Amino acid sequence: MALLSLSGTTLLVLLLGVTLLVGFGADWLASRFRVSDVLWLIALGFIAGPLLGLLSPGSLLPIAPVLGATTLVLILFDAGIDLRITLVRPLAGSALLFALASYVLSSAVLFAAGYFLIFPGHTVLSLLFGSALGCTSGAVIIPLANRLGLAPGLRSFLQLEAAVEDALAVVTVTTLLALLAPSSASLALSLTASLVLPLPVGIAFGLAAGLIWLLFLYSWQDRPFVALATLGFLFVTYAVTEALGGSGIIAALIFGVVVGNEELVRRFLRRSRPFQISNDLRKVEVEIAFVLRTFFLFLIGLFASLANPGLPVGATVVGLVAVLLLLRRAVVPAVTRPATVPRAWSDPIASFYGRGLTSAVLLIVALEQVSAASRLLFPAILLIVGTNIAMTVWMFARPPHPGPGTEEVESRWAAAASGLIAFSDEAGTLQGAGLSAPETDRDLPDFSETNGSRPRPPLPKRRNGP
Numbered sequence: 001m002a003l004l005s006l007s008g009t010t011l012l013v014l015l016l017g018v019t020l021l022v023g024f025g026a027d028w029l030a031s032r033f034r035v036s037d038v039l040w041l042i043a044l045g046f047i048a049g050p051l052l053g054l055l056s057p058g059s060l061l062p063i064a065p066v067l068g069a070t071t072l073v074l075i076l077f078d079a080g081i082d083l084r085i086t087l088v089r090p091l092a093g094s095a096l097l098f099a100l101a102s103y104v105l106s107s108a109v110l111f112a113a114g115y116f117l118i119f120p121g122h123t124v125l126s127l128l129f130g131s132a133l134g135c136t137s138g139a140v141i142i143p144l145a146n147r148l149g150l151a152p153g154l155r156s157f158l159q160l161e162a163a164v165e166d167a168l169a170v171v172t173v174t175t176l177l178a179l180l181a182p183s184s185a186s187l188a189l190s191l192t193a194s195l196v197l198p199l200p201v202g203i204a205f206g207l208a209a210g211l212i213w214l215l216f217l218y219s220w221q222d223r224p225f226v227a228l229a230t231l232g233f234l235f236v237t238y239a240v241t242e243a244l245g246g247s248g249i250i251a252a253l254i255f256g257v258v259v260g261n262e263e264l265v266r267r268f269l270r271r272s273r274p275f276q277i278s279n280d281l282r283k284v285e286v287e288i289a290f291v292l293r294t295f296f297l298f299l300i301g302l303f304a305s306l307a308n309p310g311l312p313v314g315a316t317v318v319g320l321v322a323v324l325l326l327l328r329r330a331v332v333p334a335v336t337r338p339a340t341v342p343r344a345w346s347d348p349i350a351s352f353y354g355r356g357l358t359s360a361v362l363l364i365v366a367l368e369q370v371s372a373a374s375r376l377l378f379p380a381i382l383l384i385v386g387t388n389i390a391m392t393v394w395m396f397a398r399p400p401h402p403g404p405g406t407e408e409v410e411s412r413w414a415a416a417a418s419g420l421i422a423f424s425d426e427a428g429t430l431q432g433a434g435l436s437a438p439e440t441d442r443d444l445p446d447f448s449e450t451n452g453s454r455p456r457p458p459l460p461k462r463r464n465g466p
Contacts, residue, residue: 014056015048016295023294031147038140038297038356038386042381045301053289057303061364064303068361069295072139073238074231074289075250075357076166079142079159080256081277085264091157094336098349100166101335107134107172117316118210118379122372129376131172132362133383135165139293139357140388148395154345158352166358167250173200173362177369201246203254209237210258214265217277227284274359293357300360304381316377325394328353351394355384 013337022044026037048054111130121127141162145155209400213233220226237255238248258265333343341349363380366373 002464003260011054019044019298021410022378027147027290030144035392036140036144036354038354039392042301042385045298046304047301048298049302050304055228055302057299060299060302061367064296064299064364065368066294066360067299068357069238069248070235071292071296072166072249072284072357072361073234074292075139075142076163076249077256078282078286078289078308079138079163080253080258081260082146083156083159083260085257085261091153091340092160094341095157095160096164097335098331099161099168101331102161102328103165103168103461104135104221105327105331106205107131109323109327110134111319113316113320114379118313119375124370127176128173128363128366128370128373129379131176131366132169132376133355133359133380134172135169135355135358136162137167137356137358138162140354141352143293144162144354145352150348155347156292157341157345158246161349162352163249163253167199167202167247167253169178169358169362170249173366175365177366180369182338183255197245199250200231201244202241202248202250205237205244205246206251207253207258210255212263213214213255213298214259214262214336217259221278221281223406225276227281230281231285231288246374261438296357296360300356300381300384303364303377313379314382317382318386320383321390324353324387324389345464347398348395351391351398354388354391356388359384366403386418 019041021038022040026035026040026423029035029040030037049057107130110133111126114126114129115121115123116324118129138159143161145158150158213230216233217226217230220229234252234255237251241251242248262277330345332341332346332349359380363373367377
């Protein structure tokens with residue numbers, strides 16, 4: 001065939017073009033039919049690599065960790081911009097607790113399955129398997145939650161939970177790799193640093209970077225190429241944070257949160273003129289993230305040829321796909337309150353559990369330090385594909401729907417959103433509409449507690465004229 005006669009640069013360019021086209025089509029299918037684009041992109045990589053042998057995974061393996069980390073940073077930065085503190089505040093405690101419980105329990109189940117069934121008696125591989133794949137993937141969950149038009153509260157809960165699980169997985173795997181590194185006199189110090197520093201250092205650098213860049217955007221947002229400058233500063237922040245022992249992805253998330261919540265940060269900067277991020281800046285950032293994410297998911301399918309498949313392993317992983325879904329479904333009511341997380345959200349929260357980018361990046365990084373880590377690839381890829389298929393099927397069978405208590409919780413989110421919009425308006429518009437910006441968080445709608453007997457808070461109304 002003519003296609004098979006192509007080689008070198010021409011073949012690579014052709015596959016890059018096909019990957020982008022498939023990514024575009026997969027994105028449309030995800031929004032139209034709730035079919036995760038992860039499946040199509042991994043399938044394309046599998047066809048180009050193990051099935052047809054058009055590309056060798058070994059030649060692309062060195063760029064995979066860089067590509068994956070860059071994509072993850074961009075996606076978490078974008079998720080941070082979309083997270084409104086006023087909206088997330090009532091769900092933050094529940095989301096954090098659920099993320100911790102889900103990750104710990106999922107990792108324990110995967111470790112047990114790895115130690116007794118998949119890698120019998122191999123503790124290191126089982127630990128890496130459990131800690132890397134115990135987390136849901138923000139690169140899968142966040143874009144899909146945005147495309148499906150979920151309720152604001154549910155979408156923010158899923159975004160925050162996925163970001164926290166990503167961070168937990170990165171910290172855990174990094175600690176394991178530090179333990180597996182050649183022993184040295186400073187091993188105890190290095191291990192202590194890897195356990196203590198990531199979160200606080202990541203938060204501190206994210207806050208500092210966000211404040212610095214807001215000051216820059218106030219004056220330079222309308223200049224050409226400011227979107228690329230923003231991404232450059234984001235990558236510098238990530239690299240510096242990682243170099244100093246912090247979590248770069250947490251820094252990227254906090255950076256985005258600060259920039260996206262300018263209306264709250266403004267009071268500390270003593271700025272009177274409201275500011276809104278340019279749509280052009282967001283568009284460039286989202287499209288670059290789309291390109292990088294598309295290529296990395298393609299590489300995951302390509303790397304399937306590095307693995308050694310086996311029927312018993314495959315059957316075990318298929319069972320794990322079901323167990324992880326049921327586990328999340330049981331954890332939701334156990335760690336959340338109906339007042340802040342309606343029981344109608346339990347099924348969609350449980351079903352948004354696809355593995356993907358984060359897990360794959362961590363395992364590819366582990367290949368550089370653990371010689372036997374290539375054995376992780378087949379069960380990992382199978383689990384990634386399986387959880388995404390199960391997620392798609394579950395969303396078709398049990399789509400999100402309002403339930404008891406949902407309407408009241410969502411009305412409180414709407415009230416908070418309206419208050420936030422009013423707070424972000426131009427000062428002159430506020431005065432002309434007879435409204436005033438709240439001076440403190442106490443002036444914003446309070447919905448930290450929900451009681452069925454409490455009346456629904458009214459939405460702020462505008463009126464024309466003084």
